[in-house]
Amino acid sequence: MNASRKLVIGAAALALTVGGVVAVSSASAEPREAARAAVTTTAWAKVAANGAVQGSSGVSAIRKFGIGRYNIDTYGDLGNCALLGTINTNDGSDPGPGSSSILVGKVGSNTLFIRTATPSAGGTAAVDSDRPFSITIVC
Known part of the structure; x- marks a missing residue:
């Protein structure tokens, strides 16, 4: 064992003996991805089927402009x-029959388009259906 390695080991043992902390740091010890891994929920909303x-x-605003839109x-x-x-229930009650679907898409720099439907329903409800929903935006 060379003298410099003995010195480092001795210093670490002394620091631990007197209640100190030994920290070893390296620029490559934490991947760059870990630093970028922090995400933030920037917006969320729970919306009734009628758009309330x-x-x-x-x-800043929610506008219902058609059936399920x-x-x-x-x-x-x-x-x-x-x-x-996601499609919600209203205070624990089932908002409609069968399965449900939701489409969430960006239509502007700060505007989302939401479309809800009940695919298992017959007629136009299979395409568009007013359903309560929640959205979350994570950046």
């Missing part, structure tokens, strides 16, 4: 964000 807002944050404006830019949507 039941709760939200980071959302909604636009949601946010305060921030949606570029490079994950857009998540």
Whole structure:
């Protein structure tokens, strides 16, 4: 064992003996991806089937403009964000028959288009159906 290695080991042992902390750092010890891994929910909304807002944050407006069709404006830019949507129940009651679907898409720098449907229903409800939903925007 060379003298410099003995010195480092001795210093570490002394620091631990007197209650100190030994920290070893390297620029390559933490991958660059880990530093970018932090994400933030920038906006969310819970919306009733009729377009009424039941709760939200980071959302400036919600407009229902057709059966199962909604636009949601946010305060921030949606570029490079994950857009998540789900059909809800209203206070524990089933909002409709069978399966449900939701489409969430970006139509502007800060505007989302939401389309809800009940695919198992017959007629036009299979294409568009007013359904309560929640959206989350994660950037």
